[in-house]
Amino acid sequence: MPPPLPPEKQDSSLMREMFSVIAPRYDFITRVFSYGMDMRWKRQGVELAALPKDALILDLACGTGDFSQLVSGKLPAARAVAADLTHGMLRLAAARGVRDTVCADAMRLPFQDGTFDAVFIGYGLRNFPDLDRAAREIARVTRPGGAFVSLDFFLPRNAVWRKLYLSYLTVQGACWGLLLHGKPRIYTYIPDSLRSFVSMDDFSARLVKAGYGKIDARGFLAGGIALHHATRR
Numbered sequence: 159m160p161p162p163l164p165p166e167k168q169d170s171s172l173m174r175e176m177f178s179v180i181a182p183r184y185d186f187i188t189r190v191f192s193y194g195m196d197m198r199w200k201r202q203g204v205e206l207a208a209l210p211k212d213a214l215i216l217d218l219a220c221g222t223g224d225f226s227q228l229v230s231g232k233l234p235a236a237r238a239v240a241a242d243l244t245h246g247m248l249r250l251a252a253a254r255g256v257r258d259t260v261c262a263d264a265m266r267l268p269f270q271d272g273t274f275d276a277v278f279i280g281y282g283l284r285n286f287p288d289l290d291r292a293a294r295e296i297a298r299v300t301r302p303g304g305a306f307v308s309l310d311f312f313l314p315r316n317a318v319w320r321k322l323y324l325s326y327l328t329v330q331g332a333c334w335g336l337l338l339h340g341k342p343r344i345y346t347y348i349p350d351s352l353r354s355f356v357s358m359d360d361f362s363a364r365l366v367k368a369g370y371g372k373i374d375a376r377g378f379l380a381g382g383i384a385l386h387h388a389t390r391r
């Protein structure tokens with residue numbers, strides 16, 4: 159039996175509450191947790207998507223809108239729609255110059271079938287209550303031949319590294335949580351959510367089931383982070 163979902167994953171209002179508290183410090187903490195390499199991985203994801211010049215993309219669970227910004231910076235004629243559950247995150251994305259922001263739940267996307275040339279998601283799917291349902295929803299709003307790019311944390315395969323990695327994320331999360339918010343548990347949701355998340359390979363298999371082909375998965379930090387690129391069948 160997989161471990162039960164943490165409470166914030168079972169209830170979107172708890173998820174929204176948690177990310178509203180995190181939002182003002184989110185960019186700082188993302189760079190810290192990714193050892194400063196986050197933007198490089200996201201840039202790689204944008205390259206892999208091979209977007210047309212005038213692409214319409216969805217930056218899902220956008221947070222402060224990194225993917226929207228990267229796509230607009232690379233392709234000035236492209237249009238990015240940034241969607242998130244948390245208003246505080248959407249406000250920050252808008253303040254960074256992301257023009258189209260939408261408050262939306264990834265489990266019920268307010269877009270028609272085949273709307274987007276590509277969907278990008280950074281550290282998002284791990285937080286959703288039902289991965290398969292979210293993957294089907296993402297596939298539904300992507301046009302045939304369109305791209306899907308996801309960057310997320312995963313449990314490393316090597317048992318020793320896995321233990322070290324989880325301990326490191328827990329200790330680091332607790333220290334930063336205490337320092338920035340006075341709440342040691344606020345960032346330990348990362349290692350907690352990893353324990354109930356699928357493996358890199360299982361993630362690829364679920365994308366195939368949801369309607370994607372040609373899955374390319376590349377790991378970083380010895381499998382602690384992975385970038386998945388898939389093409390909608």
Ligand SMILES: C[S@@+](CC[C@H](N)C(=O)[O-])C[C@H]1O[C@@H](n2cnc3c(N)ncnc32)[C@H](O)[C@@H]1O
Binds near residue numbers: 220221242281
């Ligand atoms: C860890 S942040 C990722 C932010 C950004 N994508 C990045 O790459 O840095 C996760 C985001 O997912 C959003 N989120 C969580 N559950 C969601 C859902 N069901 N639908 C849409 N967004 C959700 C949160 O509000 C939060 O902004």
